[in-house]
Amino acid sequence: MVEYADASPEVRAVYDDIMSTRKTDSINNFWKSLAKNPSTLRRTWEDIKQIMAPGTLDALTKELIYLAVSATNQCPYCMASHSASARKKGMTDEIFGELMAVVGMANETNALAAAYRVEIDEQFRTSGP
Amino acid sequence: MVEYADASPEVRAVYDDIMSTRKTDSINNFWKSLAKNPSTLRRTWEDIKQIMAPGTLDALTKELIYLAVSATNQCPYCMASHSASARKKGMTDEIFGELMAVVGMANETNALAAAYRVEIDEQFRTSGP
């Protein structure tokens, strides 16, 4: 992992932007690990900064969506770090419980739809996403 | 698939509840496929009815979470049917775009976290989900 003190100017610029955007004075291990490949660090950070910023969807909803994917993929780091982000943005125990009830149910019915080889209904076929 | 006309009273009772809960007069292929196993049909419907009902999270947010999981799992039926449900509950093109930007990013960074074998930060370790 690349610590701030040892970072190149290019990496430091990203670290500085992360800290100022997130109003924090520490850098997560995720970024310190990516920093071995500065172009991956910068591209990933620029993308996340753009994508996770509040838009039509608010910042908490975006974190919940992120957690839904991470639980489905069994990513322990992602669950740990984004649970913390979601808490900061207002996630309560009750919200987490409802989120994960949907995530569990979706994973269950995704498997059932594949298993029963359910044909897509005519009315869902003609409409785009 | 089990059509309404051919359904047992047990299956019909579930079909009736689906149609009255969802204010529709047709049954999706998903339910018609599960109906070959009435106990699976009933349990899955009861769970979904409870879980997808508006709570602390509203019904649209729950559909977005459902779509996030289904895209991650590559489930074509689930994307088709729940995109339609989400549209009915107010999903616009813009919301769909923001949703999927987060889903794509989460799938990308989930893989990166595994690949770089990122150690969970001390401060994320002690806090629960």
Place this chain on the structure above:
Amino acid sequence: MVEYADASPEVRAVYDDIMSTRKTDSINNFWKSLAKNPSTLRRTWEDIKQIMAPGTLDALTKELIYLAVSATNQCPYCMASHSASARKKGMTDEIFGELMAVVGMANETNALAAAYRVEIDEQFRTSGP
């Protein structure tokens, strides 16, 4: 896809073994597709022949396990071809229903275990698989 009439002697030898082992006179598209790479065809067939043969677990149970994985992975070809194999070996609608109830539940609770970041109980830690 490589049809029998166009197959090299090496590929034909595998096709012949498949047909005599399975007591059938046709070759599935899966094998015809792999046949473009004869060493993959032969190795995959030899492995499957060994693994799917009745052992301590009977042939039907092995097909059910195969279906459990294929539904989890969302593999349409695998569900289609192995549902047929399982039917031949005695899978009824009722067995399929119970199988998929477990598969759905396992996919649900797998996601929940990741999401709630459940720590492995002391007594499960010391015992191997």
Place this chain on the structure above:
Amino acid sequence: MVEYADASPEVRAVYDDIMSTRKTDSINNFWKSLAKNPSTLRRTWEDIKQIMAPGTLDALTKELIYLAVSATNQCPYCMASHSASARKKGMTDEIFGELMAVVGMANETNALAAAYRVEIDEQFRTSGP
């Protein structure tokens, strides 16, 4: 995690049912973690109690199916806890070995079927699951 001593009457009722159904006097971390969301705890337990009970498939076969899904999804908690359950229900080293040989093979051929873009054979298309 919610310990029995700190549990609400609603959570205790579920804990009591788990212990009496499973003839044990301890509660796994999985349930203690879910208990932060009592409705998720109760619904998940009711579903598992119904689904994992012996039916046409015996209890051991159901545990094997559960393990097949959990290995495919890379769920460490689920492998640890359900390996232990399966052992109690009679899983030997030999059964585990045969189970996992099928699971490994299914994961391999699932990927191959997707990669070679194998078209579903006509005879598998017309038969349901």
Place this chain on the structure above:
Amino acid sequence: MVEYADASPEVRAVYDDIMSTRKTDSINNFWKSLAKNPSTLRRTWEDIKQIMAPGTLDALTKELIYLAVSATNQCPYCMASHSASARKKGMTDEIFGELMAVVGMANETNALAAAYRVEIDEQFRTSGP
């Protein structure tokens, strides 16, 4: 899908860059679908253009890696479109066969490592990725 003739100037600029970078005069359905969300279109294209360009790894190797992920995730569109890209960059039947043999084997042993709950060897623990 957004056709060139109907595209906004912002979308057209991306389409033009795709066609000139790839030396082709048509746009794949993937881009036409993303174009409903211009910022997703542009960001995804900019990322792919940067990432898939030859670097220390040549363009064909990058396509093979892309195919490895897509087969693992069971993504039919991705297999179809990137098989074609890989062919253009020199992928032969023999290369495809070797690629997919590794992909199949990796999916198999990934499941086995999870199932047998293999502990990470001391010497692999201290080295980073």
Place this chain on the structure above:
Amino acid sequence: MVEYADASPEVRAVYDDIMSTRKTDSINNFWKSLAKNPSTLRRTWEDIKQIMAPGTLDALTKELIYLAVSATNQCPYCMASHSASARKKGMTDEIFGELMAVVGMANETNALAAAYRVEIDEQFRTSGP
């Protein structure tokens, strides 16, 4: 895990072949874990020895493909052990960075292709893999 000193002649023969093929004098935990099921040990080793040997693709490229699958599947053991193998075969930090940029991007666009329900382009449909 089965240590060399406690291994049956059948298991020792595989261990000896692993050590001589890989020019090493130790056996990884993966093999020691599989050794509880000698036929799985032998079959898996024979397959890996054949598949990972340099062919049209060189040994390093094969390791990169293996890592791409393992990151996608979130397999910590596989990332740890095969990162080490890839390093021995020449993987630099720069190669690892480019590899994982492609892996991350592929996981992102796989999800997007499913989400946007992108139809396979006519020209990709007629060409095989």
